[in-house]
Amino acid sequence: MTIAIAVQPYIMIERVVANLTQKTTIVQHELSLFETKITSSQHEFLLQNVYDMSYKIISGEEGFLYVHTNQGVYAFHVRTDPSTFILAYRSLSYQ
Secondary structure, three states: OOOOOEEEEEEEEEEEEEOOEEEEEEEEEEEEEOOOEEEOOOOEEEHHHEEEEEEEEEEOOEEEEEEEEOOEEEEEEEOOOOHHHHHHHHHHHOO
16 A cells, blocks of 8 residues: 555545524545645546646635646645645656
8 A cells, every 4th residue: 555645634525405404514624745646535646637736825824726737727725734745746746
């Protein structure tokens, strides 16, 4: 089993409307950085297809981590500063 170089928690907010009431559920997932790829709960990105990452703060340390790929830009809602994760990615991608 390969060990992740860096891990960044992110959340997904799920809203369900039933019987005229709305239920909101927050589910925590992780982005994992490996030597050749980044994985999330729904995607796997080969590093050769990832162009960059950026971070946009909403409030405090909460914001969106954007993964720029050859298939488009993917946004991950994060509640902690992803700077360490981004730096780990850049150290691998610029070798």
